[in-house]
Amino acid sequence: MKYLTFALTKGRLANKTLELLEQVGIRCEEMYTDTRKLVFTDEQMGVKFFLAKATDVPTYVEYGAADIGVVGKDVLMEEKKDLFEVLDLGFGRCRMAVAGFPSGRELLDMRGDFKVATKYPEIARHYFLTRHQQPEILKLNGSIELAPIVGLSDVIVDIVETGSTLKENGLMVLDEICPISARMVVNKASMKIELERIQKLTRAVSTILKQKERETRA
Numbered sequence: 001m002k003y004l005t006f007a008l009t010k011g012r013l014a015n016k017t018l019e020l021l022e023q024v025g026i027r028c029e030e031m032y033t034d035t036r037k038l039v040f041t042d043e044q045m046g047v048k049f050f051l052a053k054a055t056d057v058p059t060y061v062e063y064g065a066a067d068i069g070v071v072g073k074d075v076l077m078e079e080k081k082d083l084f085e086v087l088d089l090g091f092g093r094c095r096m097a098v099a100g101f102p103s104g105r106e107l108l109d110m111r112g113d114f115k116v117a118t119k120y121p122e123i124a125r126h127y128f129l130t131r132h133q134q135p136e137i138l139k140l141n142g143s144i145e146l147a148p149i150v151g152l153s154d155v156i157v158d159i160v161e162t163g164s165t166l167k168e169n170g171l172m173v174l175d176e177i178c179p180i181s182a183r184m185v186v187n188k189a190s191m192k193i194e195l196e197r198i199q200k201l202t203r204a205v206s207t208i209l210k211q212k213e214r215e216t217r218a
């Protein structure tokens with residue numbers, strides 16, 4: 001039997017993803033050891049998995065190097081790959097927002113003569129286009145909140161979770177773009193070839209998610 005391969009996002013989403021996979025019976029002890037190995041196998045379940053950088057996960061899945069991926073909605077919106085988004089996993093919850101100094105509100109109403117710093121240029125471009133604005137978009141790779149503080153940009157488009165990074169730097173949310181959470185995605189060909197195994201897995205994951213939802217509501 002062919003292994004079903006998973007591309008998982010390393011970093012923030014990794015623990016919750018591995019916990020969820022364990023709940024549906026997928027685990028590899030070796031990955032919890034001090035190893036430089038990159039790909040892990042659960043022979044019993046016929047599954048292989050690896051952790052990759054968030055922005056690379058959709059590429060692994062689109063090209064079929066992985067049948068299934070777990071990645072944030074932010075990355076899916078930015079990367080726009082050709083794949084199926086099958087489940088909202090409910091963790092990794094945060095918001096995509098426009099943020100800046102309180103004075104940034106006025107700027108946002110201008111036709112577009114302002115600068116936006118972001119790790120997400122596609123999401124930013126699309127958001128401002130819907131407002132008929134074409135500001136200059138500057139791509140940064142981290143610590144986005146620095147940009148308005150040091151005068152690189154007027155506003156930012158970034159993820160807000162607790163809001164403390166903004167607050168501690170005198171910044172605020174100026175507009176919310178959309179909610180974000182981790183998603184399960186599937187390669188289009190795998191969805192046909194491995195339909196039965198993938199459906200079995202997504203059903204098992206859905207059951208766990210519903211159970212968790214009931215527990216948090218109770």
Ligand SMILES: Nc1ncnc2c1ncn2[C@@H]1O[C@H](COP(=O)(O)OP(=O)(O)OP(=O)(O)O)[C@@H](O)[C@H]1O
Binds near residue numbers: 010073074
């Ligand atoms: N506070 C948060 N900041 C950033 N991402 C968050 C946050 N909360 C949840 N997420 C989700 O977690 C995913 C992974 O974030 P993480 O910071 O681990 O990786 P990354 O954005 O690639 O960062 P890095 O460039 O530092 O590796 C994001 O794509 C997003 O969907």
Ligand SMILES: O=P(O)(O)OC[C@H]1O[C@H](OP(=O)(O)OP(=O)(O)O)[C@H](O)[C@@H]1O
Binds near residue numbers: 141145158161162163
């Ligand atoms: O609302 P909060 O809970 O403060 O979280 C939001 C912050 O977390 C993320 O940064 P991250 O820690 O991933 O570092 P980065 O700036 O290097 O991307 C994001 O880009 C914000 O800066």
